[in-house]
Amino acid sequence: MPRNVSGIIFGPNEDRAKNRRPRHPLFSSAVRRTNLEGMNATAGDRLLMHGNTVGEKERGGVIIEVHGTEGGPPYIVRFDDGHTGLVFPGPDAVVVPQ
Incomplete structure (x- = not known):
């Protein structure tokens, strides 16, 4: 039976990683580290x-x-x-x- 998770319907064999939203670049640790080291x-x-x-x-x-x-x-x-x-x-x- 398919489940509805945050608006995306997954079947029993469907890969959830394909349907994830990409992370915003401002929230990645590499960007934060670069901004702190930029002084x-x-x-x-x-x-x-x-x-x-x-x-x-x-x-x-x-x-x-x-x-x-x-x-x-x-x-x-x-x-x-x-x-x-x-x-x-x-x-x-x-x-x-x-």
Whole structure:
């Protein structure tokens, strides 16, 4: 007896893999990994880190050294409040070229 699964009728010997919808490319792990690795900067650019909880302020500073290959992280950043630190930016960070 055929079954109806999400609008597609399958017989007892029919292959379900042929009738699956292809995955959207934005949801593949390769695209997400490429977007995260795509951050690059040069000395003098600004790094803005958005607050990741409610009420947390955005932090910013000037990148003074780049330690990664091809402009990638980690960066030495002089923040607007005066302190300097080594930063491995997360997904809530943006590089603003100067």
